[in-house]
Amino acid sequence: MLQGEFRDPRLVPVYDAECPWTREDDYFAAVAAETPGARVLDLGCGTGRLALGLAAAGHAVTGVDPAAASIAAARVRSGAAKVNWLVGTSTGLPGTAFDLALMTSHVAQFLVADDQWRRTLADLRRALVPGGRLLFDSRDPADRRWERWNPAETHRRTALPDGRVVTAWTEVTSVRGALVDFTHHYVFPDHGELLSTATLRFRPEEELRADLAAAGLTVERVHGGWGGEPVGAGDGEFLVLARRA
Structure with a gap:
């Protein structure tokens, strides 16, 4: 999404x-x-x-x-x-x-x-x-922040108020000049992996x-x-x- x-x-x-x-x-x-x-x-x-x-x-x-x-x-x-x-x-x-x-x-x-x-x-x-x-x-x-958006550096586990723990990471899928496309991955213990996509302009x-x-x-x-x-x-x-x- x-x-x-x-x-x-x-x-x-x-x-x-x-x-x-x-x-x-x-x-x-x-x-x-x-x-x-x-x-x-x-x-x-x-x-x-x-x-x-x-x-x-x-x-x-x-x-x-x-x-x-x-x-x-x-x-x-x-x-x-x-x-x-x-x-x-x-x-x-x-x-x-x-x-x-x-x-x-x-x-x-x-x-x-x-x-x-x-x-x-x-x-x-x-x-x-x-x-x-x-x-x-x-x-x-000039900081080229997107170069640090990779699964290794962004891997994280987040505890939700209801006790579930979500595993997440981010990956860049494309760099098109000033535009950077990326996807957040979220893995839930109950309903699997959900994806969130976006594009940012630098x-x-x-x-x-x-x-x-x-x-x-x-x-x-x-x-x-x-x-x-x-x-x-x-x-x-x-x-x-x-x-x-």
Whole structure:
């Protein structure tokens, strides 16, 4: 299944178990905290880990994701009533409604096609108030992260809340220029192996800057790591903060 860990109810609990709160969430939460009580959009919110944390910190949070199974899981989590959950994409966002828009967990890289990416940026600019900010992460292609996505280095065993243990690994199936195709394998003790496929786009920094400028968003900074390191000296990331011009 395409992006099954978000869309398949059997895989959504595995995603939750594999992805607890980390310093990446701390980074996004710290930027949100610069505006107390901010109206925050979490686009591509998944099962709501960050959205719930931001709501608990006093922000007015809207979580949007195209995967209905992920939103269904988010809605039953503790504290979920504090978040406005929506199944959808950037297309239906209200205008001038948010102080801060976030795309975390490399959501930006799932927007593979040029028109989809540029339309999303335009939608986000429209959704932000004047002076509102957009923050997202995208892996630096110079880090060549995909070369480490192989069964040997990604093999893992994940315990689910119901006691089952899932064995998983990742393999890259194709590299087509800036596009990387890969498959997650999940082996369950009760119903065998499930597959989740996806494609990510690795955009260089200059391309990200140009696309943001074309959308009317001014780049304020780009960090290369979760500790605020410069590009090339951190974690192989682009952590991009831009503002509605």
